[in-house]
Amino acid sequence: AIRMTQSPSSFSASTGDRVTITCRATQGISSYLAWYQQKPGKAPELLIYAASTLQSGVPSRFSGSGSGTEFTLTISCLQSDDFAAYYCQQYYDFPPTFGGGTKVEIK
Amino acid sequence: EVQLEESGGGLVTPGGSLRLSCAASGFTFSSYAMNWVRQAPGKGLEWVSSISSSGYYTYYADSVKGRFTISRDTDRNSLHLQMDSLRAEDTALYYCARAPRSSMARGVDDVFDIWGRGTMVIVSS
Numbered sequence A: 001a002i003r004m005t006q007s008p009s010s011f012s013a014s015t016g017d018r019v020t021i022t023c024r025a026t027q028g029i030s031s032y033l034a035w036y037q038q039k040p041g042k043a044p045e046l047l048i049y050a051a052s053t054l055q056s057g058v059p060s061r062f063s064g065s066g067s068g069t070e071f072t073l074t075i076s077c078l079q080s081d082d083f084a085a086y087y088c089q090q091y092y093d094f095p096p097t098f099g100g101g102t103k104v105e106i107k
Numbered sequence B: 001e002v003q004l005e006e007s008g009g010g011l012v013t014p015g016g017s018l019r020l021s022c023a024a025s026g027f028t029f030s031s032y033a034m035n036w037v038r039q040a041p042g043k044g045l046e047w048v049s050s051i052s053s054s055g056y057y058t059y060y061a062d063s064v065k066g067r068f069t070i071s072r073d074t075d076r077n078s079l080h081l082q083m084d085s086l087r088a089e090d091t092a093l094y095y096c097a098r099a100p101r102s103s104m105a106r107g108v109d110d111v112f113d114i115w116g117r118g119t120m121v122i123v124s125s
Helices: none
Strands: A004-007 A008-015 A019-025 A032-040 A045-049 A062-068 A070-075 A085-090 A102-104 B003-007 B009-013 B016-023 B033-039 B045-051 B058-060 B070-074 B077-081 B094-099 B119-124
Touching: A004 A085, A019 A032, A019 A085, A019 A102, A032 A062, A070 A085, A102 B077, B003 B094, B016 B033, B016 B094, B016 B119, B033 B070, B033 B077, B045 B070, B045 B077, B045 B094, B058 B070
Parallel strands: A008 A102, B009 B119
Antiparallel strands: A004 A019, A019 A070, A032 A045, A032 A085, A062 A070, A085 A102, B003 B016, B016 B077, B033 B045, B033 B094, B045 B058, B070 B077, B094 B119
């Protein structure tokens, strides 16, 4: 199975910061990469698919980039609503696999 | 409104069985592949099983293969997960999720765009 590694696993940031989360795959997955946001006690929500396509309704401060084995999720100007856990997921190969998650906390 | 609502979770002893259900509303259920994803307490997400839009193709994680069975009832717009021979490591919040684009006739090659709130399964003696 393809392993997805996210970094960092957690970090603290302030409202207004630009933040970047990295996701690496153990083999090439083209652009078959999604990002999800999960707030405490809630179900995950799809933010980005195909590495860089914003899901309908997701604010434009979120962006995704990358292809092959290295991907990034960027939040251009962190808002209070963005403090959450973020997961990447590859859907290039079976089984679909998720990264371990990155928790964004308030500084 | 597009919605998924899981039910059927609970406390079960090791070796026992449970049947999870997911009621879908607000979209044409028969047109979408459906999935189960779980999350152990304090842990990350783990894909469990998928079923194609037709119901003909099913897929399972190695960790549950031979013990879990996914099925769908198009007439009732519902998804099910029959869980047998349950183990402590199956303890998790189980989410039902929709795949928005792929029929999954060729594999689990899609993302998960709509999720339910989850139903908790606890396997413990």
